[in-house]
Amino acid sequence: xxxxxxxxxxxxxxxxxxxxxxxxxxxxxxxxxxxxxxxxxxxxxxxxxxxxxxxxxxxxxxxxxxxxxxxxxxxxxxxxxxxxxxxxxxxxxxxxxxxxxxxxxxxxxxxxxxxxxxxxxxxxxxxxxxxxxxxxxxxxxxxxxxxxxxxxxxxxxxxxxxxxxxxxxxxxxxxxxxxxxxxxxxxxxxxxxxxxxxxxxxxxxxxxxxxxxxxxxxxxxxxxxxxxxxxxxxxxxxxxxxxxxxxxxxxxxxxxxxxxxxxxxxxxxxxxxxxxxxxxxxxxxxxxxxxxxxxxxxxxxxxxxxx
Ligand code: DON
Numbered sequence: 164x165x166x167x168x169x170x171x172x173x174x175x176x177x178x179x180x181x182x183x184x185x186x187x188x189x190x191x192x193x194x195x196x197x198x199x200x201x202x203x204x205x206x207x208x209x210x211x212x213x214x215x216x217x218x219x220x221x222x223x224x225x226x227x228x229x230x231x232x233x234x235x236x237x238x239x240x241x242x243x244x245x246x247x248x249x250x251x252x253x254x255x256x257x258x259x260x261x262x263x264x265x266x267x268x269x270x271x272x273x274x275x276x277x278x279x280x281x282x283x284x285x286x287x288x289x290x291x292x293x294x295x296x297x298x299x300x301x302x303x304x305x306x307x308x309x310x311x312x313x314x315x316x317x318x319x320x321x322x323x324x325x326x327x328x329x330x331x332x333x334x335x336x337x338x339x340x341x342x343x344x345x346x347x348x349x350x351x352x353x354x355x356x357x358x359x360x361x362x363x364x365x366x367x368x369x370x371x372x373x374x375x376x377x378x379x380x381x382x383x384x385x386x387x388x389x390x391x392x393x394x395x396x397x398x399x400x401x402x403x404x405x406x407x408x409x410x411x412x413x414x415x416x417x418x419x420x421x422x423x424x425x426x427x428x429x430x431x432x433x434x435x436x437x438x439x440x441x442x443x444x445x446x447x448x449x450x451x452x453x454x455x456x457x458x459x460x461x462x463x464x465x466x467x468x469x470x
Contacts, residue, residue: 168215171464172205176217178460179203179442179453186444186452189424194323195225198426200444203453205461206365208373208437212382216366223362224441225320227423228259230358231281232396233305233371238275238287239392246287249343250280252399259406259449260330262337270341274403276421279334285355286335286344294353301358309371310383314363321360328356359423368429368439375400375419375431397431401469408448416458417468422450430458432467 180203190196204219238246255264255273264273272279289297298316306312324331335348344351363371373382379393380386388396400419405412412420418438420430426443428451438461442453462468 166465168207168209168213168465171461172207172215172217174464175457175460176203176205179218179457182453182456184452185442186446188426188443189445189449191327192320192324192424193327194317194320195425195443198224198443200442203440203442203457204365205440205457206369206438208369208376210376210435214366214369219441220365222441223364223367224427224443225317225359225423225425226361226363226368226427227359227425228276228278228281229368229421229423229425229427229429230301230361231276231284232375232400232421232429233308234281234284234288234301234358235275235396235399236388236392237301237304238284240388241290242287246275246284249287250275250283252403254403254407254409256407260334262330262334265334265337265341270338270343272338274399276399276403277406278331279338282331282335282351282355283338283343285358286346286351289346289351289354291346294350294357297354298357301354302361305361305363305371308374308381308387309363309367311367311370314361314367316357317360317362320362321356324356324359325352328352331355363427365427365439365441368427368441369437372429372431372437372439376433376435376437378433394433397433400431405450406448408446408450412450412455415455416462417470418458418462419469420458422454424449426451426454428454428458433469435467
């Protein structure tokens, strides 16, 4: 029997609407604490170019840590495999904002998707320029990937995190002491907080993720990255994309995915689909509660687990 994807999306959207436990919205970034948790969106772009959506798929949200995938792609384009001298490729088993491993591991973060790793990646992407140059480059990159110039940065969210991001400031300065952050912490975080504050809808995010399902090709023609690099980024999403819940996400969903505290998740089924889900309520690990449930159900109905 062929897969009736529109029906699957309609079923999942309806079942998410009736869920009572939606988790808690992130409050440590004050601007995110005001978001209505009663929202859920899903968008799927298939390898043959179909776009299917459900729920609030066109509502913009703060992509937060999902931006770490795009930032990593840019940094690898700048310094290639030398990046791996400064950032590891192993799951951390710790919370996304943890500092503990850095002391015993020479200021080298476990992977590019925890905050410490993403701060090193932001340091690489800064490359001696002003933060606004790196921020502009990042915004142009996601617009190009999504084929949508209307994507913007929410300055209020960036300002909110700048005012309260003491842990990230500590991480950046701590790694600077090991010379693994090379620019002043304020500049690196100026860039990092704006990258996290990019706003996209599920539709835009799924479109932006197409290169990872297409072996690195841009569907509009040309290549974003090599097939090998696309495979490697997907591998890191599977092993590290959900922090200390990455094992559980692989167990339940079985698809490479990257989450953010705005409640978004980008999930990639290589050769088949780029998926974005969003619901602002988070579980205890800081990952979207309904977003994870929706992906679990989608994987069950489609057989899209990579295992
Ligand atoms: O640095 C932070 O804490 C946020 N800007 C991003 C964290 C995040 O999205 C973690 N995701 N689940």
